Amino acid sequence: MVTNPLDYVEPLGKAGASGFTFHVEASRENWRELIQRIKSKGMKPGVALKPGTPIEEVYPLIECENPVEMVLVMTVEPGFGGQKFMLDMMDKVKTLRKKYPSLDIEVDGGLGPSTIEMAASAGANCIVAGSSVFGAPEPAHVISLFKKSVEEAQKNN
Numbered sequence: 001m002v003t004n005p006l007d008y009v010e011p012l013g014k015a016g017a018s019g020f021t022f023h024v025e026a027s028r029e030n031w032r033e034l035i036q037r038i039k040s041k042g043m044k045p046g047v048a049l050k051p052g053t054p055i056e057e058v059y060p061l062i063e064c065e066n067p068v069e070m071v072l073v074m075t076v077e078p079g080f081g082g083q084k085f086m087l088d089m090m091d092k093v094k095t096l097r098k099k100y101p102s103l104d105i106e107v108d109g110g111l112g113p114s115t116i117e118m119a120a121s122a123g124a125n126c127i128v129a130g131s132s133v134f135g136a137p138e139p140a141h142v143i144s145l146f147k148k149s150v151e152e153a154q155k156n157n
């Protein structure tokens with residue numbers, strides 16, 4: 001998380017990033033400008049929210065004329081890897097999936113073989129994972145499991 005995301009749009013665009021996700025907590029005053037700038041640099045805009053931030057805060061960014069294309073529900077406090085998955089964040093994911101059936105919904109923090117089903121069945125379709133992949137004897141196996149869980153959950157919804 002950065003406190004001044006606008007400062008990073010230009011350099012990340014130049015570096016070739018395909019997406020740019022900013023925290024709603026850091027952009028309450030300027031999210032419209034941020035989305036517009038991110039898109040103007042050819043990147044996909046996303047908004048992230050911390051565990052303590054109510055989901056309603058991101059609705060205006062999804063329902064405006066020039067909306068974000070992805071919402072990242074943090075399932076740990078931002079800061080570092082290896083934290084415990086916060087199951088109670090799945091209510092946010094379920095609420096978003098019900099309200100926006102085709103929205104990309106990402107989860108980040110504590111995702112691994114023992115938590116992926118909970119996230120996928122709640123409606124998450126983009127998975128960020130650190131320790132469970134990089135600490136696995138076969139990282140590709142864990143990534144395949146994530147993909148399979150998301151695909152299965154999508155079939156059942």
Ligand SMILES: O=C(CO)[C@@H](O)[C@H](O)COP(=O)(O)O
Pocket residue numbers: 076077078079080081082083108109110111128129130131132
């Ligand atoms: O950057 C963050 C948290 O700030 C996350 O991306 C975590 O780093 C994910 O790591 P794991 O929980 O998967 O280890």
